[in-house]
Amino acid sequence: MSTTLGWMVVREDIQYYIYDGSRNVIGYFTPDYGTNEEDRIIDLITDEASVRGGKLTLYITAMPSDEMNYDRFMEWMGSLDEKLTKVKAYQDKRGLGSPTVRIEHNSIAVNMDIRFDRRVELTKKSLTSALSDVLDEMHYMQVI
Structure with missing residues (x-):
């Protein structure tokens, strides 16, 4: 599935910030590097x-x-509950752990595990392509 929603990924430090087609930050991705060593x-x-x-x-x-x-x-609480329920269902369907929730930048942020079907290079193009499938589905489910 290719994205039609115009997602954009920009690396900042060790995270990759995600922007929608209107250039609003909608979240970020932190790859599983397999290490905590900064170097x-x-x-x-x-x-x-x-x-x-x-x-x-x-x-x-x-x-x-x-x-x-x-x-x-x-x-508002009902809408939030509906979105969180959809995120949990998405995670359960893929056999991933339960999402966590926190307040970040005056928003409710949900943190979830993501597993790609294949290994994805740490490039803007590759990550945008891989994350687009997840983001498109989250948008379709009216989570974002």
Whole structure:
């Protein structure tokens, strides 16, 4: 599946930030480098090594910035619950661990394991292509 939604991946340090077609950051990907040694990770990036997966963090909804009445807040919570349920189903379908949730940059962020069907080189083009399938599905499921 090729992307029609215009995802863009940009490396910053050891993470790869993901932007939508409107150039809004929607999350980031941290490859499973197989090591925590910074020098070794830099070598892997420089050598455009390949990875089988890693951790994908998606900003799935902004935190409310204004006071809300009870009904509107419950509607927001229901929408959040629906998105988290879809992420969990996505992970379960692939036999991956449960996602974790946190607040990051005034958004609810979900962190999930990602495994590619094949090894993917640590290049902008290769990672964009590999992540596009996941991102397209998340968009189709109305998670992002």
